[in-house]
Amino acid sequence: MSKKERTFSRFLDVRSTVFFEITIGITANTVLLLFHILTFLLKQRPKPLDLTITQLSLIHLVMLVTMGFIATDTFESQRWENVLTCKLVIYMQRLMRALSICTTCLLSVLQAITLSPRNSCLAKFKQKLSHHYPCCLGFLWVFNMLLNGRFLVSIGATPNVTSQSLVFVTESCSQWPINYLFRYIFFSLGNVQDISFIGLMTLSSGYMVSLLWRHKRQFQHLHSISLSPKASPEEKATRTILLLMGFFMLMYILDCVTFSSRSILWNNDPIHLCVHMFVGNAYATICPFVLLSTEK
Structure with a gap:
């Protein structure tokens, strides 16, 4: 087998893996979303944590569906007929990606507030959560819709003639x-948002780890270590969210590395484009499995 044939075969394998990942992610997020919708129908008043998980599953579902359209157009060369399809698909994919970071951060912060003891500075937020949380979600949606609105303007159909711009x-x-000033403003706002939310994730995760470690030391002081009691539901939920935070941070770093390497070193090679898509969708695909593993 020649080098060109081996490269093509490798490309087909990686491309199939990307489509398989998208299919599995869509299925898992649909199950998680339906599970929580059923929970809301049975409960009179859902908790903020339940609302966050529901929103996260919806965001990942839409993100993977739009990524499926993008992957099909990229690898299957099935050109879209109108400009509106381009604008809507790319806009929704970028919007959902931004909201995924925001909602993951909210999930971590909410669990840190829920886990915090009564004498902590975070305890005062517990009673205010149910009243102000919907407004917080609405603000994040509106802000990200406006921030990513530039894609509705700058995205268009690829012309037949080549252009360096x-x-x-x-x-x-x-x-x-787009205009340099607007490009700089949108770029700065996007980076500030990502850095802020990742910083909040790190702080809240560190706070939860310290609370769990302190609780374990206190329990070992009161009881024998050999008893090894089962973890409480709060501890199980916290460990699940900490696992999600760690996996998110790992995938976010890998996504940044593969994107930079693809644009600088790999010259948009199709195999490395597939790898970048696979890494970019990994968190949205794995997240529902981690959350479903702790649901009753």
């Missing part, structure tokens, strides 16, 4: 350059 997003869609 275009950034190819898929086979059918390209991003046109």
